Amino acid sequence: MKSSPAVRALGAAVGAALLQIVMITAFAWPSAHLAPRRVPIVVAGPAAGPVAERLADARPGAFAISTRPDEASARKALTDRDAYGAIIASPSGPQVLTASAASPAIAQQLDALAQQFAPKRDAAAGAVPAVRDVVAADPDDPRGTGFGGMALPLIMSSIAAAALLTFTVRRVSWRAAGVLLFALLGGLGSAALAQSWMSLLPGPYLAIAGVMAVTITAVTGTVAGLASLARAGLGLGAVVFLLVGNPLSAATSAPELLPRPWGEVGQYLPPGASATLLRSAAFFDGAGAARPIAVLAGWTVLGAALLALGARRGRAGRAATAPRTPEPALT
Template identity: 50%
Template sequence: MDTDTSSPTHDSAPTSTPWPQVVATVALLTVIISVLLTAFAWPAVRSSAHDVPIVLAGPPTATDRIAAALQQRQPGAFDITRAADTAAAETAVRNREAYGAIDVSTGTPQVIIASAGSPVIAQTLQSIAAGLAQAPGGAPATPAVAVRDVAALPADDPRGAGLAAGSLPLVMGGILAAVLLTGRVRGTTRRLTGALAFAVSGGLALAAILQFWFGSITGNYGANAGVIALSIAATALTLLGLQTLLGTAGLGLGAVVVMLIGNPLSGTGTAPEMLPGWSGQLGQLLPPGAAGTLLRSTAFFDGRGATQPLIVLLSWLVLGAVLCVIGGVRAARTGGTGPSGTTAGPEPATAA
């Protein structure tokens, strides 16, 4: 007679997770949340003016006195250039070569600002105007120093809140496009086509909301939509390219760089010069920062100051496309299997 020597069912039940693994998980979560807080809060907490480009217009004796006063009041806050007259100072502001100007060339001081370039810096320059209107001893001088806004924000959004808040959907749009296309679409060409098509439709939709509903931006609608589309495409193609080469790890790495570095350091809500140290310059080399600067140029300055951010976004777009092609070619040579067993590369043989 045979005897059943198998173990009871309850003996094969999974055991509890070892405590060291629980501790390691808690430690990992603590690190993650600390990194998140640092990434998003550090730029805001340490925000202050650093080498903000402004223009001083007027005779050297007057501008030297103002420059010395600014340096004493806010050391290192301003990068000052000189102009001969009001027209030159205003041209520099309109061309986005400077955020504002202090003009004493006519004998009557005035401060020229461009609140559409940065509401925060515009407020700083307005406070300087109030300081210039103070006579020795703190008594108010008359007349008050005039403040002239040559590139004002729209009346429907005078604080620029819509543009600042809109930076996150631009980032999320590129990330979500890469994630969904990776999971739902097979074939490099189809993924690239899907990313570009979504960039166009997303750009048209977001620009319409910001411009016609919220009233947060002005200018040419097609140009604004093109900037948003370029931003989404640059992010999406870069992440798709990293996924094609490195698998899920590449997709995650790209998302972390764009979301945790690019978005907080974009300076869209303030200005790159308001971010601590070198972080503002770094942010302008990533898609979120370049997109914010480029959108301000098309929306409020007739495209002036658009060259550098346009080059940055196009560079990321080309890089992403090249990575996708390289990954697709490699997958084709290895039988259609990408990193970690993914099937990101070749087109199906029967595809139309």
């Protein structure tokens, strides 16, 4: 029994309204609740113990504090992506080290935190401890807004490519070839755009292009693979990667600033893994790249498996519908 146009219109309007609420919640809620939640930082120097205790008492739950013997080891913790910042407790007064390339948002919070460690006589005079940026963000994008702005178009274009391949290419095997070609061209083109005209990412060009190509392969391949099994797979892929993965990617902040456990969950989806891997490749010589590489590789394998399954179903369907050659009549 067919529903009336009025019922279909009502259903479409209600569905669109619910989708709008979900999208607003997904994109606005994480940003509205940004706060440090066990952000890894180190305290080094002869007075590291008392400073660490003071910091833990002042901001309970905000930082995961570890100690290092000296400034050199504290700097290494930042360059290895083991910590976002460091406090050097020296006899001449504390110093604060940051790594704005890892997260400009956390670096700004550590800048403000430096004022709390100024001696009272210096604080009264308006003096604060020196803040040094050990691994600085790109000078053309010091607040990371451009870097964060790349995340959404990269994921949206990958989903759009999967939809385009699904509706224009009949055979799943050729869709898989289209995914690889798009990933190659998209990775090379996006990296060139980000490094040349926009000047958003330093680092080796081929490494940046490789990260983008793997991200495109993971997203486009998985969505195209889901769609090869059922057209509803396009919607499922958009929900997982766009409505869930992109807001939880922490591309403009840091996973430790998002409400728990969502910041950690986001790192196991391609948008979050891609943002982390891009930072590692562009600013940290690959430090901290192991987990995001594993995550993107896992999604890529999943996409390949789904496409292979879709291709197999397609061959079986064609074989079932192929006309049979009539047997010759016996004389």
